[in-house]
Amino acid sequence: xxxxxxxxxxxxxxxxxxxxxxxxxxxxxxxxxxxxxxxxxxxxxxxxxxxxxxxxxxxxxxxxxxxxxxxxxxxxxxxxxxxxxxxxxxxxxxxxxxxxxxxxxxxxxxxxxxxxxxxxxxxxxxxxxxxxxxxxxxxxxxxxxxxxxxxxxxxxxxxxxxxxxxxxxxxxxxxxxxxxxxxxxxxxxxxxxxxxxxxxxxxxxxxxxxxxxxxxxxxxxxxxxxxxxxxxxxxxxxxxxxxxxxxxxxxxxxxxxxxxxxxxxxxxxxxxxxxxxxxxxxxxxxxxxxxxxxxxxxxxxxxxxxxxxxxxxxxxxxxxxxxxxxxxxxxxxxxxxx
Amino acid sequence: xxxxxxxxxxxxxxxxxxxxxxxxxxxxxxxxxxxxxxxxxxxxxxxxxxxxxxxxxxxxxxxxxxxxxxxxxxxxxxxxxxxxxxxxxxxxxxxxxxxxxxxxxxxxxxxxxxxxxxxxxxxxxxxxxxxxxxxxxxxxxxxxxxxxxxxxxxxxxxxxxxxxxxxxxxxxxxxxxxxxxxxxxxxxxxxxxxxxxxxxxxxxxxxxxxxxxxxxxxxxxxxxxxxxxxxxxxxxxxxxxxxxxxxxxxxxxxxxxxxxxxxxxxxxxxxxxxxxxxxxxxxxxxxxxxxxxx
Amino acid sequence: xxxxxxxxxxxxxxxxxxxxxxxxxxxxxxxxxxxxxxxxxxxxxxxxxxxxxxxxxxxxxxxxxxxxxxxxxxxxxxxxxxxxxxxxxxxxxxxxxxxxxxxxxxxxxxxxxxxxxxxxxxxxxxxxxxxxxxxxxxxxxxxxxxxxxxxxxxxxxxxxxxxxxxxxxxxxxxxxxxxxxxxxxxxxxxxxxxxxxxxxxxxxxxxxxxxxxxxxxxxxxxxxxxxxxxxxxxxxxxxxxxxxxxxxxxxxxxxxxxxxxxxxxxxxxxxxxxxxxxxxxxxxxxxxxxxxxxxxxxxxxxxxxxxxxxxxxxxxxx
Numbered sequence: 001x002x003x004x005x006x007x008x009x010x011x012x013x014x015x016x017x018x019x020x021x022x023x024x025x026x027x028x029x030x031x032x033x034x035x036x037x038x039x040x041x042x043x044x045x046x047x048x049x050x051x052x053x054x055x056x057x058x059x060x061x062x063x064x065x066x067x068x069x070x071x072x073x074x075x076x077x078x079x080x081x082x083x084x085x086x087x088x089x090x091x092x093x094x095x096x097x098x099x100x101x102x103x104x105x106x107x108x109x110x111x112x113x114x115x116x117x118x119x120x121x122x123x124x125x126x127x128x129x130x131x132x133x134x135x136x137x138x139x140x141x142x143x144x145x146x147x148x149x150x151x152x153x154x155x156x157x158x159x160x161x162x163x164x165x166x167x168x169x170x171x172x173x174x175x176x177x178x179x180x181x182x183x184x185x186x187x188x189x190x191x192x193x194x195x196x197x198x199x200x201x202x203x204x205x206x207x208x209x210x211x212x213x214x215x216x217x218x219x220x221x222x223x224x225x226x227x228x229x230x231x232x233x234x235x236x237x238x239x240x241x242x243x244x245x246x247x248x249x250x251x252x253x254x255x256x257x258x259x260x261x262x263x264x265x266x267x268x269x270x271x272x273x274x275x276x277x278x279x280x281x282x283x284x285x286x287x288x289x290x291x292x293x294x295x296x297x298x299x300x301x302x303x304x305x306x307x308x309x310x311x312x313x314x315x316x317x318x319x320x321x322x323x324x325x326x327x328x329x330x331x332x333x334x335x336x337x338x
Numbered sequence: 339x340x341x342x343x344x345x346x347x348x349x350x351x352x353x354x355x356x357x358x359x360x361x362x363x364x365x366x367x368x369x370x371x372x373x374x375x376x377x378x379x380x381x382x383x384x385x386x387x388x389x390x391x392x393x394x395x396x397x398x399x400x401x402x403x404x405x406x407x408x409x410x411x412x413x414x415x416x417x418x419x420x421x422x423x424x425x426x427x428x429x430x431x432x433x434x435x436x437x438x439x440x441x442x443x444x445x446x447x448x449x450x451x452x453x454x455x456x457x458x459x460x461x462x463x464x465x466x467x468x469x470x471x472x473x474x475x476x477x478x479x480x481x482x483x484x485x486x487x488x489x490x491x492x493x494x495x496x497x498x499x500x501x502x503x504x505x506x507x508x509x510x511x512x513x514x515x516x517x518x519x520x521x522x523x524x525x526x527x528x529x530x531x532x533x534x535x536x537x538x539x540x541x542x543x544x545x546x547x548x549x550x551x552x553x554x555x556x557x558x559x560x561x562x563x564x565x566x567x568x569x570x571x572x573x574x575x576x577x578x579x580x581x582x583x584x585x586x587x588x589x590x591x592x593x594x595x596x597x598x599x600x601x602x603x604x605x606x607x608x609x610x611x612x613x614x615x616x617x618x619x620x621x622x623x624x625x626x627x628x629x630x631x632x
Numbered sequence: 633x634x635x636x637x638x639x640x641x642x643x644x645x646x647x648x649x650x651x652x653x654x655x656x657x658x659x660x661x662x663x664x665x666x667x668x669x670x671x672x673x674x675x676x677x678x679x680x681x682x683x684x685x686x687x688x689x690x691x692x693x694x695x696x697x698x699x700x701x702x703x704x705x706x707x708x709x710x711x712x713x714x715x716x717x718x719x720x721x722x723x724x725x726x727x728x729x730x731x732x733x734x735x736x737x738x739x740x741x742x743x744x745x746x747x748x749x750x751x752x753x754x755x756x757x758x759x760x761x762x763x764x765x766x767x768x769x770x771x772x773x774x775x776x777x778x779x780x781x782x783x784x785x786x787x788x789x790x791x792x793x794x795x796x797x798x799x800x801x802x803x804x805x806x807x808x809x810x811x812x813x814x815x816x817x818x819x820x821x822x823x824x825x826x827x828x829x830x831x832x833x834x835x836x837x838x839x840x841x842x843x844x845x846x847x848x849x850x851x852x853x854x855x856x857x858x859x860x861x862x863x864x865x866x867x868x869x870x871x872x873x874x875x876x877x878x879x880x881x882x883x884x885x886x887x888x889x890x891x892x893x894x895x896x897x898x899x900x901x902x903x904x905x906x907x908x909x910x911x912x913x914x915x916x917x918x919x920x921x922x923x924x925x926x927x928x929x930x931x932x933x934x935x936x937x938x939x940x941x942x943x944x945x946x947x948x949x950x
Contacts, residue, residue: 021470029479033486127692133363140619144611146562148569149585149604152592160595167593234691236733243689243728244721244748244798258738277477281566285589295478296570299485307485314478322473333738 007330015323020072022315027071030308031064080309085301090309094291098313099184100170101290104213105279107206109268111214112275116221117257117264123222124229124260125252135222142219147278151212151285158208165208168287171201209286213278217271224267228260235259262333269325273318368620371554374613378606382428389422393579398422402591405598412598414584415591424602426579431610434491435560438498442560443553445499446506447545451537453507454514465511472504480563484572494573498560509552513545547625554618558611565607581607636806636838637663637686642699644681644690651910655681655694657862657917660936663806668832668839670853670870672846676906678862683808683842687720703806722752725799729811731791735783741765742779745798752802768797771834772827789820793827800835808840813848825852846889850874855941858882861907861917863933868942878944880922916947924948 062070074081080090123135159167170186187206190199232238233256241251280292287293291310298306381388390408391398398409398419405412411420453464471479483497517523523540531539567573568582576583581603588599644656656678663669671679684690686701686708701708703724708716720726728734736744745765746758753761766776772793783791792812799807809828813821825848832839841853849856850870857867858879865879877883884902904921907913913920919929928947937949 017466018470018473021466022474025470025474025479026482029482029486031486032483033488140615141608141612144558144562144615145608146565146569146585146604146611148566149600149607152585152589152600152604156592156595156597156600160593236728236730237736239689239691240726240728240734240795240798241736242720243687243726244751245717245719246721246747246751247717255736255739259736273473273475277475280477280481281569284570295481299481299572307482311478311482314475318473318475 004330008327011323011326011330015319019316019319022319023072023075023312024068026308026311026315027068030304030311075312080312081305083298083303083306085298085303085306088306090306093294093306094310094313096184097289097291097294099186100288101276101279101283101292103185103187103206104209104282104288104290105272105275107210108213108217108279108282109272109275111210112217112221112271113264113268115214116218117225117261119218120222120225121229121252121257121260124226124233127230132226136226139219139222139226142216145216146281147212147216148281148285150216151209151282154208154212155286166205167208170205170289171198209282209288212285213275213282216278217275220271221264221267224264225257225260228263229256232256232260262329265325265329265332269322272321272325276314276317364620364623366620367616368624371613371616371618371620374609375617378428378610378613379432381425382432385425385429389419389425391419391422393418393423393426395419395422402596402599404596411602412596414588414599420584420598420602423579423584424581424606427581427584427603427606428610430491430574430578430580431561431564431582431607434495434498434564435557438495438560438564439502439553439556441495441499442502442556443506443549446503447510447549449503450507450510451514451541451545454511455518455533455537455541457515461511464507468504468507471500472508476501476559477563477566480567481570481572484567489573489575491574491578494564494567497567497573498563501563502556502559505552505556506549509548510545513548514541517541517544551618551622551625554614554621558614558618561607561611561614633664633666635662636665636704637661637840638700638702639682639686640700640702642682642685642701643697644678644685644694645697646694648693653909654912655862655909656685657912658933659699659859659862659864661857661864661867663838663840665805665838666832666836667854668828668841668852670849670856671840671842671859672844672849672856673859673865674844674906676909677859678909679842679844679859680810682859683726683810683840686808686840687724687726688716689726718752721748721799721804722802723804724806724808725802725804726808726810727795727799727812730815731788731795732783734795735791737783740780740782741794745779745801748798749801764801765797768801769794772797788816789823792816792820792824796827796831800831800837803835805836806838806840808842810842811844812841813843813845821848828852846885858885861912862909863917864936864943864945865918866938866942866944866946868938872942878938878942878949879918879946880924880948881918884921884923916945 078091080094082089083093086093119135119138123132126132155167158165186202187199190196190202229252233252238251238256241255242248246255276292279290280295282288283290283292284296291313295307295310298310396416396418398417399413401413401417402415403409403413409419409421411424413419414423449464449468453461480497480501483500484494487493487497517540523536526536526540564573565580565582565585568580569586571583571586574580574583584603585600585607588596588603591599639659639661642656642659643654646653646655659678659682661669661671661682671682673679681690681694684694685696688696688708690696696709699709703719706715708719735741739747742762742765745768746761749761749764750756750758762779765779769776769778774790774793774797778786778790778794783794786794813824816824828839829852831837839852841849843849853870855868856870856873858865858873858881860881865881866873866877873882874886877886881902884900887900888902890896890899902921903923907917907920913930915931916922916925916929916934919925922929926947932947934945934947935950936943936945938944
């Protein structure tokens, strides 16, 4: 256990320089626009004095270096500034939407893993058969299908033509918003209150968006699992296990898969960035009230502090997940810790 | 001895097809991918001759009519022919994606070569920056760029290009580092080859092969990003014909069941991306064959 | 002595993209209760393939295309999968070359033992299975606390003993050992051979020792079979094979071993190289390299000549 702790601390410290650079990138990108945010926001016809006053208010007239240091310092205090458009602290706006995005993303990842890993193992086991080729083809194709198009098609089929699933929002009209005060994670909130009807409604709304998200990412997991499994299935311990009379299915799905799974954990970390990008697109397609929709909304409204703040949170999210995945990796593979 | 062009062509084709037996499945994957890409590229070049109507023509037929004999993909809410918009849309997406890929590759390869070759602190700094950009969620970065730069074909191309620079950088840098240590480079230095010569004659040619594969996959990704950006409403003014934008517009009519507005543009995006992906995948397998497989 | 395993006319092929590799071509072999049979030959002669075929552990695309393998009279080649599975690890066990890679790195030793035991005896409780594992380890000189460790925490020699332990925990009567000492250093190898000797007496074990190392075969084996190019060259008692090799290949092989006590100006070598198993030479597989090849050797495959325990497949003795 102590080894694990040491590893966790070391790995966490390593994250800091990367986070630092990510934050710098966000700072730079948000400031590359031609022209300045205030005139754009005020419409370009406002008198000089008003523009100057607003700039001073927002601290945009100070030298860039000062702005930069301020920016970093604020982030350390979890202060992302105030919205330029609404009377709202950016951190609050993001906080409200974060659980929705996380719920969708986690659900999507789970579905992607379930579909991808097991079909990948199956394809590796049935190597060179029709099922294998078909699954590999699926793996390539599904990644080329834009997630929003898949979402729209599924909405068309299940929402409009078959009328069995909802196509927008996290809940239907008959569920009260007050239920979701506790965590913002609708699944947890409804279980907490034991409102099973509400839970059902929430799950129903979560299904299509997370399925869309999961399907698109599953292709990569399928191909990765299959490739790893092919290697693992050639290894000596698989042979030795078979030599001891252990049933083929157990050998494949217990012995082989656990070993093949480890690189997939790392891939999960890398795929997370891809996942939240696709989640953003899913959110806009399914009117899912998450960070992605928030970002797009505020881009349209030219609310630069919120835009910056949202992207910062996205970057921090990716860095955090990457850290967590590495820690889980150390937990699963004992060779890392001892 | 007579040499007929037909026989010559036939022989060429025969040798071409024969390669399939040598390489197997991967060859066909590459060929199919190349065919798809070629078909759509031809469609883009011959757009004015293929499309029955102008993509801007708002008077081609009844509004929102489903696919029929005249409009094989139906019409949209502004009475424009969907098929014509699909045909012309190919120009936009190809233009942006390929240009962005070329930009990314030139910048990425150059920096990769320099950084890998120079080594030291320069390499360390570049690598750190590139790794960070690489780990940043691509679409979000592109959205930020596109949002900040404003609409326009040039801007969207830049936004897409930036994301892939690290990919080329890492690839080329890694290879440069490896080749740098090779004996034949040392030998070249011993007979007085300058750094520039080494870079250009020794390292660059070796790096090219893998880069071609990455390029193909890059274009596929760029296609997806471009379409995503325009779907989100960023990047292009409404005067440009684009598949992603048509999807965004068609989305509004989904609840009323007018499926042809979204089905066809989306299918085209998928098809084009698939074509480049298959091309890249097939090529990759052929260049790195797996041994002893049947 | 009773025959427990009989291999009759076994043919094993590997269809690959350049053609079909005929790894084993018409091999006959007999294993008797309680003996150690050394199966020797150079790399690629088919001895490992033969060993794998017994338990049908051939990696694809390998397949048994002809022949029988009779274990106590039952044909393993045509046996139902379920029955075969019950034999593996239970009645016939196999150990492999590299003990580190033969143990699953993600599972503890005791978990791997218990799984094996429970597979063949589902009724048994975890504790009892653990006890059995501990017993076996003790008899191999390993303290039972090691059961709670992971494979990478142990030394090579210990892992080898763990492997043997897992192979013998269910008291099989046949052990197939495929190149078991190749990855061990000489000292550990010596300990291993002593161990095998001890175990074979203790468990009344029949061992098929597959190796290219003539030295360990000389030490341990009762009978020896020499393989070349997918076929059997000769077989017989160890003293007989080493003292009086009949097949030109065996003669060449033994002559090639440098002897530190002799003053050899030149090392003896055999002309030519191992046969191409995709297109093996007609007649006797060895004839292109044989210093005593005759006309008939180029046309027909030699039959088995000899009697009792001594058999040679060579036209010189026909």
